[in-house]
Amino acid sequence: MNTTRAAGMPGLDEPSAGLAGHGAENAPLLSIESVGKRFGAVEVLRDISLAVAPGEIFALLGPSGCGKSTLLRTIAGFETPSTGRIVLDGEDVTRRPPNKRPVNMVFQSYAVFPHMTVAENVAYGLVVERVPKEKIETRVVAALEQVRLADFATRRPEQLSGGQRQRVALARALIKRPRLLLLDEPLSALDAKLRDAMRLELVKLQDTVGITFVIVTHDQSEALAMADRVAVLEGGRLRQVATPPELYRRPADAFVADFIGSVHAFDVRRIERDGTGLLLDVDRLGQLALPGELPAGVASGEQGTDGAVLVVRPEHIAVTDGSLPASDVHVSGRLGDIAFQGDHSIVEIALGDGSSLGAVVDEGTGDALQRIGVDAPVTAHWSIGDMRLLPRDATHDDLRS
Amino acid sequence: MSRGDPKGPFDYSRKWSLRIVFLIGAVFLYVPILVLIAFSFNDSRRGGNVIWKGFTTKYYAKAFGNEELMLAFGNSITIAVLSTVASVVLGTLAAVFLWRFRFPFRSAVEGLVTLPIVIPEICMGVALAMFFSRFGWSGVGDAPWPLNLSNIVIAHITFSFPFAAMVIRTRLASFNAETAEAARDLGASEWRAFRDVLVPHLRPGLVAAALLSFTLSLDDFVVTFFTSGPGTVTFPVKIYSMVRFSVTPEINAASTVLILMTLVLTFLALRYQRIAS
Numbered sequence: 188m189n190t191t192r193a194a195g196m197p198g199l200d201e202p203s204a205g206l207a208g209h210g211a212e213n214a215p216l217l218s219i220e221s222v223g224k225r226f227g228a229v230e231v232l233r234d235i236s237l238a239v240a241p242g243e244i245f246a247l248l249g250p251s252g253c254g255k256s257t258l259l260r261t262i263a264g265f266e267t268p269s270t271g272r273i274v275l276d277g278e279d280v281t282r283r284p285p286n287k288r289p290v291n292m293v294f295q296s297y298a299v300f301p302h303m304t305v306a307e308n309v310a311y312g313l314v315v316e317r318v319p320k321e322k323i324e325t326r327v328v329a330a331l332e333q334v335r336l337a338d339f340a341t342r343r344p345e346q347l348s349g350g351q352r353q354r355v356a357l358a359r360a361l362i363k364r365p366r367l368l369l370l371d372e373p374l375s376a377l378d379a380k381l382r383d384a385m386r387l388e389l390v391k392l393q394d395t396v397g398i399t400f401v402i403v404t405h406d407q408s409e410a411l412a413m414a415d416r417v418a419v420l421e422g423g424r425l426r427q428v429a430t431p432p433e434l435y436r437r438p439a440d441a442f443v444a445d446f447i448g449s450v451h452a453f454d455v456r457r458i459e460r461d462g463t464g465l466l467l468d469v470d471r472l473g474q475l476a477l478p479g480e481l482p483a484g485v486a487s488g489e490q491g492t493d494g495a496v497l498v499v500r501p502e503h504i505a506v507t508d509g510s511l512p513a514s515d516v517h518v519s520g521r522l523g524d525i526a527f528q529g530d531h532s533i534v535e536i537a538l539g540d541g542s543s544l545g546a547v548v549d550e551g552t553g554d555a556l557q558r559i560g561v562d563a564p565v566t567a568h569w570s571i572g573d574m575r576l577l578p579r580d581a582t583h584d585d586l587r588s
Numbered sequence: 589m590s591r592g593d594p595k596g597p598f599d600y601s602r603k604w605s606l607r608i609v610f611l612i613g614a615v616f617l618y619v620p621i622l623v624l625i626a627f628s629f630n631d632s633r634r635g636g637n638v639i640w641k642g643f644t645t646k647y648y649a650k651a652f653g654n655e656e657l658m659l660a661f662g663n664s665i666t667i668a669v670l671s672t673v674a675s676v677v678l679g680t681l682a683a684v685f686l687w688r689f690r691f692p693f694r695s696a697v698e699g700l701v702t703l704p705i706v707i708p709e710i711c712m713g714v715a716l717a718m719f720f721s722r723f724g725w726s727g728v729g730d731a732p733w734p735l736n737l738s739n740i741v742i743a744h745i746t747f748s749f750p751f752a753a754m755v756i757r758t759r760l761a762s763f764n765a766e767t768a769e770a771a772r773d774l775g776a777s778e779w780r781a782f783r784d785v786l787v788p789h790l791r792p793g794l795v796a797a798a799l800l801s802f803t804l805s806l807d808d809f810v811v812t813f814f815t816s817g818p819g820t821v822t823f824p825v826k827i828y829s830m831v832r833f834s835v836t837p838e839i840n841a842a843s844t845v846l847i848l849m850t851l852v853l854t855f856l857a858l859r860y861q862r863i864a865s
Contacts, residue, residue: 263773264772264773265769265772284772285769285772285773286772286773286774286775286776286777290773291773291774292769292770292773294766294769294770295766296764296766298764298766298767298769298770299767300767300770300771300784300785300788301767301789302788302789311771311774311776311784312774312775315771315774315775315776315780316775356770359770359774360773360774363774363775
C-alpha cells in the first residue's frame with residue numbers, strides 16, 4: 188500500500204492504511220494541520236500534518252533535534268505554531284493557553300513540585316480548578332492507588348526515587364481526566380530494569396483509564412513496543428506515520444528504514460522498467476532484477492546522489508565460506524569481528540574499501556564462523572525478496588517543487 | 589587527638605599559625621563590639637572612659653528618654669521597612685524579567701541594574717542630593733509622615749535594590765522551569781503559577797534579599813547624610829552628630845539596642861527559613 192501513496196506526503200493518508208479499528212472511520216481526537224514553527228531563522232517544524240485517534244497510544248519518534256519535543260509543546264500550548272492549526276475534539280485550540288486545554292503533560296524532568304507533599308502535588312490541578320475539598324480528597328486517594336503510591340501521600344518529593352516521582356507526575360496529570368495525555372521521554376531517566384517495568388505499566392494504565400497517549404521518544408524500541416502508531420520525524424519534517432510492523436516492513440524511505448532497526452544501503456545507479464518488474468544497476472551488486480512497481484518518491488532512469496537506495500536488514504543476511512543458493516544476491520569480503528549476543532551473534536564483514544556490512548546469525552553459524560577465524564574470505568548473501576528499493580528521503584520531492 | 593598524632597594535610601585547625609590568624613581576626617571583629625556593649629553599662633559620664641566605674645542601666649533609660657534620638661530611630665526603622673519592601677518587589681521583578689526573557693542588550697540591562705553596587709557611595713550621595721534639590725524634593729522634611737522621608741526612602745531603594753536583584757537572580761538559577769510549566773499545564777494562570785511554584789522556590793532568596801536590604805538601609809550613613817534634612821534625621825546620622833560633641837554611654841546603649849535588634853531579626857529570618865524548607 189505504500190507504493191501507491193502520493194509522493195512527498197508520507198503519513199497524510201496513512202491512518203486509513205493498515206489500521207485495525209483506529210483512525211479514519213472515527214473522527215480524530217487530535218488533528219495537527221500543516222503546522223510549522225520557526226525560532227528566528229531556524230525552522231523547527233515544517234508542514235506537519237497528522238491525526239491521532241481516540242484511545243490510541245501515539246508515538247512521536249525521532250533523533251534529538253528533530254522537532255518532536257517542540258511538536259509536543261505545541262500540542263500542550265507552550266509554543267504557538269507559526270503556521271497551521273491544532274484541532275482538539277473538533278475545536279481549534281491553536282491559540283489557547285496551556286491552562287485552558289483539556290490536555291495534560293508528564294514532563295521529562297517530571298517537574299514534581301518540590302515544596303509540596305505527594306498528595307498536595309496530585310491535588311494541585313483540582314485545587315486550581317476549585318473542586319470542593321471532600322471531592323479532592325477522594326480523587327487524590329483514588330489517583331494515588333492507581334499508581335500504587337497510596338502509602339506515600341505525606342512524603343516529600345526528595346524522599347522518592349525517580350520511578351516514584353514519575354508516578355506522582357502521572358497521577359497529577361491523570362487526576363485532571365484529560366482528553367489527551369502527553370508524555371515527554373517518559374522512560375529516559377529510568378534505569379534499564381525499571382524502564383522495562385514502567386513500559387508495561389504505562390501500557391496497562393492506558394488500557395484501564397482509556398485516555399489517549401501521545402509519547403515523545405528517541406528510542407525506537409520504546410516506540411515500537413508501546414505505540415499503536417508511530418510518527419517518525421527528522422529535521423522538523425514528518426517522514427512516515429504507520430503502525431510499528433508497517434514501519435519495519437514497509438519503511439517510506441532510507442532514513443526510516445535505518446532508524447527503525449537498521450539497514451545496509453546500496454547506492455542505485457540506474458533504474459529501468461522491465462515488463463512487470465524493474466531492472467537495477469546497483470553499486471557493488473551489479474545488475475539486479477527486482478519484481479514490483481516503482482515505490483513512491485523514486486523515479487526511473489539515472490539516479491543522482493539523492494536518488495534511490497536498495498536496502499537489506501542485517502537479520503536477513505546469511506554468511507558462508509562455502510556454497511550459496513544460486514539465486515541469492517551476494518557480496519564477498521573478509522570476516523571481521525564477531526560480537527556474541529547469547530542466542531545470536533553480530534558478524535562484521537569488511538568489504539575492502541573501508542566499509543563493512545553487519546549480519547545477524549544464529550548461535551551455530553556464529554560458532555562455525557568463529558572457527559574460520561578473522562580475515563578469512565567469506566560471502567554475505569540474501570534473497571532478493573528481502574531487499575527494498577527506497578528513496579533516500581520521501582519528503583524531498585515536495586521540498587524541491 | 590593526642591599531641592603525638594601526625595598532622596593530616598587538611599588538618600588546618602591544628603596549625604598554630606592559622607590559629608593565631610584566626611584569633612587576631614576574631615579580636616578585631618568582636619572585641620570592639622563587646623567593649624561597646626560592656627561600657628553601655630558603665631556608670632561613667634563619658635563613654636570613651638575606659639575605667640569601669642560600676643554597673644548601671646541609667647544610660648538605657650536616658651537613651652530611650654532622648655526624644656530626638658528616638659525620633660531618629662523611628663525614622664530609620666520606617667525608612668528601612670519601606671525601602672526593603674520596595675527593593676524586594678523591584679528586585680524580584682528585575683530578576684525574573686532578566687531570567688525569563690531574551691531581548692536585545694540583555695547583558696547591558698543586567699549590568700545597568702547591578703551598577704549601583706560598584707558606584708562609590710559618596711558619588712551616589714552627591715548625585716542624589718543634587719537630583720532632589722534640582723526637583724525641589726529636598727524640602728519635603730515638613731510634609732506629613734511618612735512622606736517627609738520619601739526622598740531618603742527612594743535613595744535607599746537605589747542602592748539596596750541591586751543587591752536584592754542579585755540575590756534573587758542567583759536563587760532563580762536553580763529553578764526548574766518545567767515546574768512552572770507543569771502548574772500552567774494543570775490549569776494555573778500565569779500569576780497563579782508564579783505564586784504557587786516560583787515564589788515558594790524563591791522564598792529563601794527573598795528572605796535573604798529582605799535582610800540584606802534592611803540592614804543596608806538601617807546603617808547607611810553616607811547617602812542618608814546627603815539626602816536628609818534637619819527634620820528627617822536617621823539613627824546613624826543622629827549618632828554621628830552626638831559623637832561630634834562627646835561620646836557618652838548613652839550612644840553605647842543606643843548602639844547596643846541596634847545590635848540586638850539586627851541579631852534578633854537575623855535569628856528569626858534564619859529560623860523561618862529552616863521551617864519553610
